[in-house]
Amino acid sequence: MKYQLNGLFAVLLVGILAGCSTTGDKAAVGDAAVEDRGTTAVTSGVGAAGSFAGYSLDDPASPLSRRVIYFEFDSSNVSAADQDLLASHATYLAGNSGQMVTLEGHADESGSREYNIGLGDRRAQAVRRILELQGVAPQQVNTVSYGEEKPAAEGHSDAAWRLNRRVEIVYIGR
Amino acid sequence: MRVIFRTILLYLTIGAGTGQAALTIEITQGMEGAMPIAIIPFGWTGSAAAAPENIAAIISSDLSRSGRFAPLPDRDLVANPTTAEQVQFHNWRMLNVDNLVVGQLKETGAGGYTIQFQLFDVFRGKQLIGYSFPVSHADLRRVAHHISDLIYEKLTGEPGAFNTRIAYVTTANTGAQKSYTLLIADSDGYNAQTILRSNQPLMSPAWSADGKRIAYVSFENETAEIYTQDVASSERRKLAAFKGINGAPAWSPDGRRLALTLSRDGNPEIYSMDLASRALRRLTTNAAIDTEPVWSPDGRSIVFTSDRGGAPQLYRIAASGGRAERLTFEGKYNAGADFSPDGRKLAMVHGKSGAYRIAVLDLETGLLRVLTDGQLDESPSFSPNGSMIIYATGTGNREVLAAVSVDGRFRQRLSLQAGNVREPAWSPSAGN
Numbered sequence: 293m294k295y296q297l298n299g300l301f302a303v304l305l306v307g308i309l310a311g312c313s314t315t316g317d318k319a320a321v322g323d324a325a326v327e328d329r330g331t332t333a334v335t336s337g338v339g340a341a342g343s344f345a346g347y348s349l350d351d352p353a354s355p356l357s358r359r360v361i362y363f364e365f366d367s368s369n370v371s372a373a374d375q376d377l378l379a380s381h382a383t384y385l386a387g388n389s390g391q392m393v394t395l396e397g398h399a400d401e402s403g404s405r406e407y408n409i410g411l412g413d414r415r416a417q418a419v420r421r422i423l424e425l426q427g428v429a430p431q432q433v434n435t436v437s438y439g440e441e442k443p444a445a446e447g448h449s450d451a452a453w454r455l456n457r458r459v460e461i462v463y464i465g466r
Numbered sequence: 467m468r469v470i471f472r473t474i475l476l477y478l479t480i481g482a483g484t485g486q487a488a489l490t491i492e493i494t495q496g497m498e499g500a501m502p503i504a505i506i507p508f509g510w511t512g513s514a515a516a517a518p519e520n521i522a523a524i525i526s527s528d529l530s531r532s533g534r535f536a537p538l539p540d541r542d543l544v545a546n547p548t549t550a551e552q553v554q555f556h557n558w559r560m561l562n563v564d565n566l567v568v569g570q571l572k573e574t575g576a577g578g579y580t581i582q583f584q585l586f587d588v589f590r591g592k593q594l595i596g597y598s599f600p601v602s603h604a605d606l607r608r609v610a611h612h613i614s615d616l617i618y619e620k621l622t623g624e625p626g627a628f629n630t631r632i633a634y635v636t637t638a639n640t641g642a643q644k645s646y647t648l649l650i651a652d653s654d655g656y657n658a659q660t661i662l663r664s665n666q667p668l669m670s671p672a673w674s675a676d677g678k679r680i681a682y683v684s685f686e687n688e689t690a691e692i693y694t695q696d697v698a699s700s701e702r703r704k705l706a707a708f709k710g711i712n713g714a715p716a717w718s719p720d721g722r723r724l725a726l727t728l729s730r731d732g733n734p735e736i737y738s739m740d741l742a743s744r745a746l747r748r749l750t751t752n753a754a755i756d757t758e759p760v761w762s763p764d765g766r767s768i769v770f771t772s773d774r775g776g777a778p779q780l781y782r783i784a785a786s787g788g789r790a791e792r793l794t795f796e797g798k799y800n801a802g803a804d805f806s807p808d809g810r811k812l813a814m815v816h817g818k819s820g821a822y823r824i825a826v827l828d829l830e831t832g833l834l835r836v837l838t839d840g841q842l843d844e845s846p847s848f849s850p851n852g853s854m855i856i857y858a859t860g861t862g863n864r865e866v867l868a869a870v871s872v873d874g875r876f877r878q879r880l881s882l883q884a885g886n887v888r889e890p891a892w893s894p895s896a897g898n
Contacts, residue, residue, distance in 0.1 A: 403817060404758065404771065404815045404845070405844065406727065406757050406758045407778055409690070409711055409734075410727070410757045413710065414755065436685075436688065439669075446863075447863070
């Protein structure tokens with residue numbers, strides 16, 4: 293909830309942050325967003341002003357720049373903090389119905405490879421469900437599971453494995 | 467910002483085999499009671515000064531890799547007979563050598579050769595077997611492996627598995643790009659041939675029962691797809707490219723069906739595809755992950771991995787579907803099964819206390835035996851004679867292959883000079 297922005301507000305905020313000499317901190321973004329929730333009437337306007345929408349995706353200070361969700365061992369549960377992050381992505385995608393994403397599911401290297409494909413798929417599906425529940429159209433979301441085949445971190449430590457149990461949100465054409 | 471690379475490096479080549487072993491095999495745990503045998507360097511008659519292949523060395527290496535034989539080192543050979551008449555049996559009896567192999571390689575013109583060999587029982591002074599083979603240059607090593615099979619079978623009573631091949635996947639980093647290669651090599655690591663190369667993952671190679679085709683998963687189109695490929699001609703077909711997972715292909719023993727995992731109906735389930743019509747039969751219906759199907763050698767049932775009980779375990783289902791029966795109960799993690807060729811055992815990845823090892827379940831007694839001692843062992847595959855299991859393991863920061871005898875007493879390691887190697891699949895013995 294905290295990071296839930298609607299598209300218009302994200303655009304406005306980017307403008308504000310860009311104009312600020314102090315760096316934008318995420319807490320401020322989140323708080324402001326909560327206050328402005330409910331201005332759903334303007335979301336169609338945001339869709340029309342599509343050229344602005346790109347800003348929030350590319351702004352490193354925007355929550356939308358965070359596109360990796362991490363998971364516990366053998367789990368596909370999305371943490372509360374990541375639920376908030378996904379809500380930001382959902383709001384953006386719902387307001388930009390032409391934007392497609394691929395959810396890439398991944399697993400750590402422990403255990404057998406094809407079972408890990410299953411685990412990566414389960415994680416990607418968990419993220420997909422959260423996005424769709426928040427208004428993202430099913431045809432905007434594609435999933436692929438790479439299992440343990442594309443680790444983000446090499447190595448056999450718990451730290452590496454933690455980074456590898458993940459779903460990456462890939463905005464197509466961005 | 468993420469750039470999607472659309473340039474797919476893809477080669478469908480059957481390269482000519484080089485004279486070097488792609489996989490270096492090293493015996494890491496020897497076996498007591500291995501049978502002493504003398505394999506004398508073969509005689510050579512031909513236009514070149516030296517023989518094109520050292521046939522005796524190939525046979526000697528094969529037999530020692532089986533763990534059942536201890537070939538006499540060359541330096542201990544008291545004589546170098548190449549024909550039966552030259553053999554002085556009493557000399558070899560004094561060395562306590564049970565058996566002796568002599569042979570000759572002859573050039574017959576136009577790139578052709580004949581190989582002949584004889585196997586003797588030293589104590590009885592009697593020939594056990596003797597054969598002569600016409601052979602082309604390209605088949606010299608294969609005929610040598612075939613001779614190893616004949617010797618092994620004569621002396622142990624079990625078929626050999628030397629004239630077989632191993633499919634495997636290698637990875638290498640070239641700059642920021644990773645390359646994945648699916649290869650097939652002879653069981654001694656020689657004659658490696660590229661089946662497919664891609665800059666996206668390749669997975670799960672599976673042999674058809676006749677050894678002529680191979681199925682695999684390729685992500686070359688940035689989604690999982692199953693292909694089958696003719697090993698000799700390299701002709702391939704895209705067999706499954708449904709939405710979601712297309713994985714874990716497994717050929718039925720009669721070659722008419724392929725079991726596979728699809729998530730097109732929402733989550734991973736086992737299907738059986740008729741290869742002629744491509745009609746699909748869904749075998750499982752469960753909200754859990756159902757994957758990694760393998761056929762029993764009689765073709766009647768399929769064993770697969772499922773976490774329907776909360777953690778991955780092995781289950782068995784009739785090949786036509788129906789009720790699944792749980793097979794594994796020991797440990798929290800049992801997955802990735804392979805049937806022994808006689809259908810009596812299952813090899814699997816067995817996870818316990820954070821370590822993943824290869825274990826074998828005896829389906830008649832229900833006893834589970836852990837055979838390996840790695841941390842991340844996976845992808846077990848039985849040799850076609852059922853005597854060894856090849857699997858993937860790690861050493862340092864490298865992925866290598868290893869093989870262990872089914873009784874756990876004998877081990878060897880198969881590694882590349884550089885890069886990682888994984889997902890071994892031992893070919894059937896047919897298709898020679």
